Amino acid sequence: MDSVGADFLAHIQEGQLYKYTNVVKGWQHRWFILDPREGTLSYYLSENDTxxxxxxxxxxxxxxxxxxxxDSNTFSVNSWTGECYKLRATDARARQDWVNRLRATAEYHSQKNIQASLRDYPRMSYVSDFCPSGVKKSFADARQHLSQAENSYIDIVRVIEKLPSQGTRLKCTDPDLLIIKATSQSMMCALENCYKILQHSSIEQPIVRTYSFLNSKPSSSSTHSKRKHYTHSST
Incomplete structure (x- = not known):
């Protein structure tokens, strides 16, 4: 890992944010800690409770x-489990800083999980029956389908984000719509990485390696290990 990556993982960000709570239906001060190495965002009642x-x-x-x-201060964090934190920073600059670091952490751990899954998954190799032109065509077809999926994902996001943020009708902050955005983004990230890894493997290896399709959901043991840490709290 390069020095930039090491510095990023070593920097734990913490600070006070407003969190919208369902108990009082309003905003409350909470102390948040972002741990890039662990890939987690946790919060406490105050700095003294960490x-x-x-x-x-x-x-x-x-x-x-x-x-x-x-407004320019509010943002939301939506996990693949459907859990959502609605947060508000002190100003627009602070919001952007939190958003940038949270996105970088999410992207890093998504990529890391995909790479680990592909390394650990049993692989079977065989001598390719395809000529080089056939391999190129296969990748071209895969790239085309991937582009179509990307366009569909962009269309979905645009439709959701064009919805109003307030009112009695369907809003862009609807929990079900946020889950759709989160799962769609996760799927696209997985497809892009699988394509890049397979493409890289086909260039380096004299034989073609085949990979079984990976389940997009984490294994039951992985899911359990993550979910057992969740403290479901609306405060």
Whole structure:
């Protein structure tokens, strides 16, 4: 890992943010800690409580971090589990800093998980029956389908983000729509990385290696290990 990556992982960001709570239906001060190495965002009642168990804990792998249209300070963090934190920074600059670091952490752990899955998954090699032109055509077809999927993903995001943020009708902050955005982004990230890894492997190896399709969901043991840390709290 280069020095930039090492510095990024070593920098734990913490600070005070407003969190929208369902209990009082309003904003409350909470102390947040972003740990890039662990890929987590946790929060406490105050800075003095950081030695205690966090009030809430969310995994950032494949999470979607979205600045809000309500104002220049609000943003949301939506995990692949459907959990959502609606947060507000002190000003626009602070919001952008949190959004940038949260997105970088989410992207890093998404990529890391995909790479680990491909390395650990059993592989079977065989001598290719395809000539080089056949391999190129296969990758060209795969690239075309991937581009179509990307366009569909962009269209979905645009439709959702064009919805109003307030009102009684369907809003862009609807939890189900945020889950769609999060899972769609995770899927596209996985497809892009699989394509790049397979393409790289076909160039380096004299034989073609085949990979079984990977389940997009984490294994049950992985899911359990992550979910057991969640503290489901609305405060």
């Amino acid at each position: 030695k205690l168990q966090p009030r809430g804990y969310i995994s950032l792998e494949s999470a979607v971090i979205s600045p809000s249209d309500e």
